[in-house]
Amino acid sequence: MDISEVAKRTGVPASTLRYYEKRGLIHSVGRDGLRRRFAPGVLDQLALIALGQAAGLSLDEVHTMLSPNGEPNIDRQLLSAKADEIDTLIKRLRAVSDGLRHAAACPAPSHAACPSFQKLLKAAALGIFNTQAAPTRKAPRRPRA
Amino acid sequence: MDISEVAKRTGVPASTLRYYEKRGLIHSVGRDGLRRRFAPGVLDQLALIALGQAAGLSLDEVHTMLSPNGEPNIDRQLLSAKADEIDTLIKRLRAVSDGLRHAAACPAPSHAACPSFQKLLKAAALGIFNTQAAPTRKAPRRPRA
């Protein structure tokens, strides 16, 4: 596949694909003239990258987790630590979702005045800053707007 | 409370508080000399902001959702749409978490070779780009690294 084919299939722009290659996140299997050729496996790689990003990993983190050459085997502890981090994030997101849904349904004139909203808020806030135990990196980033 | 008190209580740096005020996300209740004074309610607001960010909302989005003056009542449809978006994100995050955990436990030499990892990946990838139905904004952003 050439770069435009990959772009078409994945929706990831060609410029991004080149950028990813430069960062070592994906690899082309050679050149056809000067044009890159990609193996089909790159599609899975890109899915994985997008997934990692959705989970809040930086490209550097994605890179270290999914080292493409098999040898420098990935750190399993790091992996489960990341999984834990993501689970924490999920809990918070659920709180936000619940809070939003409540706010959408709540008849109170101001959300500040609604006690159950306050409760949700409080619960969600715990672990965001009131308890500053771990220096957890918490929130993902936002790709192409 | 003065700005440093708020900073201390929330962990949000003073510079960020000023920035948020400029963006209209929080408000000071007046000045003591030239120093801002904040009402205790600002703590809740900040929790909400942090929460929204964790959910992947931009500051602009947080701003429009949580209009502080009660009148321009927030759009309930928008709210539940956002909640849906977040739920989708949660599903994907769960896939990532599962995938990570599996990768941590999997005895296969390469994750590319593990069929169950592939399955998880496939499931997670759906909705990331294979089905380009909705122009859903999907991933949160990363605050203070």
Added chain:
DNA sequence: CCTTGACTTGAAGTTGACTTCAACTTTTAG
């Protein structure tokens, strides 16, 4: 042969969310 279109490159520009800076004003402690 010459243009068109798809690809290439390195470098520079963009965006969102902050942070840092320089210069200045107040409040507080000695």
Added chain:
DNA sequence: CTAAAAGTTGAAGTCAACTTCAAGTCAAGG
């Protein structure tokens, strides 16, 4: 009274993740 500590400002700087640009290469069609 004076000096340090803590607050203020607007402007500029930073960072990650891209995107855009200018300039060039190359294959194919007319």
